[in-house]
Amino acid sequence: xxxxxxxxxxxxxxxxxxxxxxxxxxxxxxxxxxxxxxxxxxxxxxxxxxxxxxxxxxxxxxxxxxxxxxxxxxxxxxxxxxxxxxxxxxxxxxxxxxxxxxxxxxxxxxxxxxxxxxxxxxxxxxxxxxxxxxxxxxxxxxxxxxxxxxxxxxxxxxxxxxxxxxxxxxxxxxxxxxxxxxxxxxxxxxxxxxxxxxxxxxxxxxxxxxxxxxxxxxxxxxxxxxxxxxxxxxxxxxxxxxxxxxxxxxxxxxxxxxxxxxxxxxxxxxxxxxxxxxxxxxxxxxxx
Amino acid sequence: xxxxxxxxxxxxxxxxxxxxxxxxxxxxxxxxxxxxxxxxxxxxxxxxxxxxxxxxxxxxxxxxxxxxxxxxxxxxxxxxxxxxxxxxxxxxxxxxxxxxxxxxxxxxxxxxxxxxxxxxxxxxxxxxxxxxxxxxxxxxxxxxxxxxxxxxxxxxxxxxxxxxxxxxxxxxxxxxxxxxxxxxxxxxxxxxxxxxxxxxxxxxxxxxxxxxxxxxxxxxxxxxxxxxxxxxxxxxxxxxxxxxxxxxxxxxxxxxxxxxxxxxxxxxxxxxxxxxxxxxxxxxxxxxxxxxxxxxxxxxxxxxxxxxxxxxxxxxxxxxxxxxxxxxxxxxxxxxxxxxxxxxxxxxxxxxxxxxxxxxxx
Numbered sequence: 001x002x003x004x005x006x007x008x009x010x011x012x013x014x015x016x017x018x019x020x021x022x023x024x025x026x027x028x029x030x031x032x033x034x035x036x037x038x039x040x041x042x043x044x045x046x047x048x049x050x051x052x053x054x055x056x057x058x059x060x061x062x063x064x065x066x067x068x069x070x071x072x073x074x075x076x077x078x079x080x081x082x083x084x085x086x087x088x089x090x091x092x093x094x095x096x097x098x099x100x101x102x103x104x105x106x107x108x109x110x111x112x113x114x115x116x117x118x119x120x121x122x123x124x125x126x127x128x129x130x131x132x133x134x135x136x137x138x139x140x141x142x143x144x145x146x147x148x149x150x151x152x153x154x155x156x157x158x159x160x161x162x163x164x165x166x167x168x169x170x171x172x173x174x175x176x177x178x179x180x181x182x183x184x185x186x187x188x189x190x191x192x193x194x195x196x197x198x199x200x201x202x203x204x205x206x207x208x209x210x211x212x213x214x215x216x217x218x219x220x221x222x223x224x225x226x227x228x229x230x231x232x233x234x235x236x237x238x239x240x241x242x243x244x245x246x247x248x249x250x251x252x253x254x255x256x257x258x259x260x261x262x263x264x265x266x267x268x269x270x271x272x273x274x275x276x277x278x279x280x281x282x283x284x285x286x287x288x
Numbered sequence: 289x290x291x292x293x294x295x296x297x298x299x300x301x302x303x304x305x306x307x308x309x310x311x312x313x314x315x316x317x318x319x320x321x322x323x324x325x326x327x328x329x330x331x332x333x334x335x336x337x338x339x340x341x342x343x344x345x346x347x348x349x350x351x352x353x354x355x356x357x358x359x360x361x362x363x364x365x366x367x368x369x370x371x372x373x374x375x376x377x378x379x380x381x382x383x384x385x386x387x388x389x390x391x392x393x394x395x396x397x398x399x400x401x402x403x404x405x406x407x408x409x410x411x412x413x414x415x416x417x418x419x420x421x422x423x424x425x426x427x428x429x430x431x432x433x434x435x436x437x438x439x440x441x442x443x444x445x446x447x448x449x450x451x452x453x454x455x456x457x458x459x460x461x462x463x464x465x466x467x468x469x470x471x472x473x474x475x476x477x478x479x480x481x482x483x484x485x486x487x488x489x490x491x492x493x494x495x496x497x498x499x500x501x502x503x504x505x506x507x508x509x510x511x512x513x514x515x516x517x518x519x520x521x522x523x524x525x526x527x528x529x530x531x532x533x534x535x536x537x538x539x540x541x542x543x544x545x546x547x548x549x550x551x552x553x554x555x556x557x558x559x560x561x562x563x564x565x566x567x568x569x570x571x572x573x574x575x576x577x578x579x580x581x582x583x584x585x586x587x588x589x590x591x592x593x594x595x596x597x598x599x600x601x602x603x604x605x606x607x608x609x610x611x612x613x614x615x616x617x618x619x620x621x622x623x624x625x626x627x628x629x630x631x632x633x634x635x636x637x638x639x640x641x642x643x644x645x646x647x648x649x650x
Contacts, residue, residue, distance in 0.1 A: 023504070029446070033447050034452075035449075084628065084632065086548075087632065088631075092445060092446040093366045093445065093446060093449060094631055094635065096366070096446065096449060097580075097584065097587060097627065098584065098628060098630055098631040098632070100580055100627070101584075101623070101624040101625070101626075101627030101628040101631070102624065102628065103624075104620055104621075104623060104624035104627075105620070105621055105624035105625065105628075108617060108620040108621055108624070109621070111617070112617065134566075160307065216576070220450075220453055220454050220457045220576065221454075223450045223453070223454070224450065224454055226450075227447050227450055228450070235637075256465060257461070257465055258461050258462045258463075258464065258465020258466055259462065259465070261458035261462065262458045262459075262462050264458070265451075265454055265455060265458045268451070268454070269434070269437055269438065269451065272437075272438060272441055272443050273437065273441055276441035276443050278444055285511045
């Protein structure tokens, strides 16, 4: 029973990281029809930001890195959007391949800058230990995800920018004819989404080493969260991420690590039989 | 935004206007014959055995690429997990080779990982006919099952691409984890003979090259036939306007499932050929990245023409060999950069550029 309960914080914290990653993906996908494979490298950029800040901030690097990583990854996303992706709106399959090229280049860049072996980021002392079955570092990640979701929700529903973002997501052309500068909205969405991936990267330094391929381990699962949760859906992403994180860790616990991914895949395909467009769908009369 | 997910990008491939002149119609067969002579006569005479072996490997990849060209270029289904089907074919062949070599005993890697009895899954693969049949049947069944489940629910476009990619990721983890059954990270290797022929001999490798080249040629002709048939027209129609096809009374799910299964069968056959040619099958050859690399190759060659897929696979794999011999880290930069350039400047690939030049010339 105790082993069973021990899986709970692992599953939840993996779900929290997946959520941070998937939030950016689901908004860029839902709003712009862009599948950003380079999103995984923004995670990596966030993690290396924490690694670099260690020289200056020591063991508190993780905390200092949170805002810095948000901005660093956000700016990378912004640059990518301006330089390349905006020419590909509405062509998801092409952006997928384009951004994969970008992701290859970024990974190799990290390998040349930081070396191929993994590096370690020291967690602050006050995150060691735990409360009952819940280690403090995983609790911290969970809090980070909750905080981010609340912030994103407030941004979307309580600010003018956020409402414009929702308008563009629901109907780009109507929003545009109503006087919304969709280009600016796209830039903001990309900045925020990529920045959240940077935060996810910092969170990942608390539970494992950092390497140039860090992003590739999470990107596929994060996309599955988007598929299962529904495009551009905050609620959907939260539920799907928690579900996928828990399913993953319990499937590993009951079978073994190699079968777990297959089970997760089978569950997702089965789930799509009932909800082909994910948990939540924006109702519209457009053909889908 | 959901309406945009249908294939806007696909509409750029125009159908040939009207009936082409006899010169244009003869051009295709002429080029095909020239390439066939080059591959079957010139290359074996000119190339040293090592280079011929490499060419055989490129042609094996070209078979997978042909399947991708069919599913993606013609059918609009971006398949990012062809490594799974390639792997199923490869492992089926590898298991047969391992068992003949063990001569009733256990394959070497099983002994190392402490397996004492031959697993039931392995036993039938001692039969070459069964192994070869499974190399094609297993991928076809897996693809047909997945296709039927997702296409019926109208899961498509990017969703489908993501699912195939997730399948590739899961497959590799499964292969690595089941060490006693699959050889784990090392995969299956150390093959010495195929149907009584010594695989190390140049003559065997030369024979294999011919087999690969002929199989590729036949599959190309078959795929062409398919594309020009009624079914092929329907496939292109599904790519360009799935809903319209449905309103006309066809079932797009069937068309897509069949095509996806065919492309998977091609990848499986390629995997079975890959094993004796290259001498290894391992998870590193099948994951997300190798699967995507072939899609990239197809895009570089020109996805809207079947010949483009073949051309792309040969060119990109050749470039990979050349550049990773010289400077391995630069290859990744180059591949990424090349890919970004192709997607932005020449979305129809090399074939598209050639055609445009021809049109400009007159």
